Amino acid sequence: MGQEGVSINSVDPIFADAGSPFDEAKYILFGVPFDATSSHITGASRAPAAIRSETYNFETFLMDLGVEIGDISICDLGDLELINEEAHQEEVLRDVLSISKRIFNADKMPVMMGGEHSLTEPAVDAFMEKYSSKGGTVMVIDAHLDFRQEYQSNPRSHACVTRRIFEKWGPDSISVIGPRSGCMEEYRDARDMGLRYATSQEVRAASISDILDSWDTAFSVRNRPIYLSIDMDGIDPAYAPGVGTPEPWGLTSWDILHLIGGIGDNVLAMDVVEISPEVERYITPGLAGKLIRQVIGYRERTVKGPTWLEHI
Numbered sequence: 367m368g369q370e371g372v373s374i375n376s377v378d379p380i381f382a383d384a385g386s387p388f389d390e391a392k393y394i395l396f397g398v399p400f401d402a403t404s405s406h407i408t409g410a411s412r413a414p415a416a417i418r419s420e421t422y423n424f425e426t427f428l429m430d431l432g433v434e435i436g437d438i439s440i441c442d443l444g445d446l447e448l449i450n451e452e453a454h455q456e457e458v459l460r461d462v463l464s465i466s467k468r469i470f471n472a473d474k475m476p477v478m479m480g481g482e483h484s485l486t487e488p489a490v491d492a493f494m495e496k497y498s499s500k501g502g503t504v505m506v507i508d509a510h511l512d513f514r515q516e517y518q519s520n521p522r523s524h525a526c527v528t529r530r531i532f533e534k535w536g537p538d539s540i541s542v543i544g545p546r547s548g549c550m551e552e553y554r555d556a557r558d559m560g561l562r563y564a565t566s567q568e569v570r571a572a573s574i575s576d577i578l579d580s581w582d583t584a585f586s587v588r589n590r591p592i593y594l595s596i597d598m599d600g601i602d603p604a605y606a607p608g609v610g611t612p613e614p615w616g617l618t619s620w621d622i623l624h625l626i627g628g629i630g631d632n633v634l635a636m637d638v639v640e641i642s643p644e645v646e647r648y649i650t651p652g653l654a655g656k657l658i659r660q661v662i663g664y665r666e667r668t669v670k671g672p673t674w675l676e677h678i
């Protein structure tokens with residue numbers, strides 16, 4: 367299937383309950399099987415397939431939200447066709463930008479299944495082209511600051527993605543929940559340059575809702591369109607063992623549920639990245655699939671009870 371020059375391979379199985387055609391769907395899923403800049407354990411290129419196959423474990427009714435997923439029009443486009451080598455990264459990022467723009471231009475919500483975290487930058491660029499004038503902001507769940515100037519001579523490495531977005535779109539454009547790892551230079555830069563973040567220790571000591579309250583005071587986070595980027599290593603390895611760079615003392619699956627509960631009405635684009643099915647291929651991809659279903663469930667609940675977002 368061609369989308370403005372981007373080649374997409376159809377997949378089997380698709381994400382469960384995501385069989386609507388593009389034109390009829392409100393939510394558009396696509397996979398990007400790219401992990402060529404991964405620095406520790408690879409395998410994220412196989413994550414889209416692993417996520418899809420685990421979604422067949424889940425009921426279509428989201429009991430806590432009263433939402434029936436089977437009633438929602440969701441389209442799984444398939445996977446971007448790509449060459450999984452670092453030398454081809456620019457083409458992959460360009461294709462992510464292109465497909466994301468196409469989805470936004472059709473007034474639909476993109477959901478990207480990575481792949482590694484470098485893919486978030488072009489997807490955010492497409493989001494910001496549409497929403498920066500309306501206060502668009504990115505919320506990242508991550509164990510890592512990803513605030514390096516460059517990593518292994520690559521400024522567009524997965525380890526630099528938060529910095530690239532921060533530099534391009536400004537200090538209010540991005541905030542990170544769950545970091546607990548970074549080199550001394552990026553830690554110092556993050557502090558000096560004013561990156562907004564709440565470490566996993568701070569989440570543990572307070573709560574997601576306390577942090578959202580303080581960010582609401584600081585920059586009205588609850589009144590902004592949000593791009594939610596979930597690097598699965600932000601979650602503790604006990605809940606999400608199948609990641610390329612596991613870090614102890616992470617967020618719980620409950621923290622993420624509470625976060626989605628706190629901002630879910632505002633999430634207009636999302637991704638899940640950095641899963642390595644080579645490390646673990648059931649629990650972690652399953653959690654990622656469930657988080658996608660949960661975010662879509664919140665959006666649908668909002669459609670039934672419109673909020674301020676319907677008027678922008």
Ligand SMILES: [Mn+2]
Nearest residue numbers: 509510597599
């Ligand atoms: Mn990470």
